[in-house]
Amino acid sequence: MTVRVLIVEDEEFLADAIRTRLAMDAIAADIVGDGDAALEAAAINDYDVVLLDRDIPGTHGDDVCRTLAADPESPAILMLTAAGSLDDRVGGLELGADDYLSKPFEFPELIARLRALNRRSFTSLPPVLERRGVRLDPFRREVTVGGRFVTLARKEFAVLELLLQAQGGVVSAETILEKAWDENANPFTNSVKVTISNLRRKLGDPSIISTVAGVGYAITEESDND
Structure with a gap:
């Protein structure tokens, strides 16, 4: 599933390496270097997973974890640490x-x-997403249309994954921008529109992606091209 991640890591080289590697899998990630910034970022942005280094400056990672976990609406937490004992x-x-x-x-x-x-937050979704002849495997990074393999850029893959996750529901441009891009994305950019256009071209005719005027985009059972 499309994932937006907050990386909480004070080792800049490692944090940058993680973000670069995640981007290769169409996973958008933001970086903060201390616990106070982590809590602030988690309160502002809609993250799916927080990758939390346990030993960080400011508010300790344990306290960040405890605070986030107390909120039922908080993102999942993957704790990262050099200490690997059972305790x-x-x-x-x-x-x-x-x-x-x-x-x-x-x-x-x-x-x-x-x-x-x-994926645990999308319990009704299978590991491989399928709709209207499109099959997307997020782990293998593969997309097929009617059995034909289609090569997508990272952002195109992420946007298609979001639309398939919605199971016919409408996904707003704002949500797409928030989930598939990072915090540095310009909210006034036309990147979403351009990416949707590229997806339609690569997936072929008739287009399975419809535009719901003033609302967003959807892959419905009978989608009309816009």
């Missing part, structure tokens, strides 16, 4: 973390855990 893992989970990953880690495992955490 450390149990302690992190008892604080309210949803999962725990020790440093050093392999990026494929990190991405799989992030997607698994996000």
Whole structure:
């Protein structure tokens, strides 16, 4: 599923490396370097998962975890730490973390855990999304249309995933921008419109993506081209 992540990590090189690797899988991520900034960012933005380093400046990672976990509307928490003992893992989970990953880690495992955490909030959705002849596998990063493989850019993949997740519901341009881009995205940009246009072209005719005027975009059972 499309995932927007908050990376809470004070090691700048590692944080940048994680964000770069996530971007390769069409996962948008923001970075903060301390606990106070983490709580502020989580209160402002709609994140799906917080990748939380346990030992960070300011408000300690344990307290950040405890505060976020107390809110039933908070994002999932994947705690990240160099301490990998059983007691450390149990302690992190008892604080309210949803999962725990020790440093050093392999990026494929990190991405799989992030997607698994996000999928829990979409319990009615299967791992592979299908609608109107389009099949999207988020783990293999594959899209087929009527059995034909289609190559999509990262943002195109992320937007298509969001539309398929909605199961026929309308997704606003604002939601697409928030989920598929990061906090640096210009809210007045036409990136969403351009990406939708590119998706329609690559998925072929007749277009399965309809525009609901003044509302957003949808993949319905009988979608009309706009």
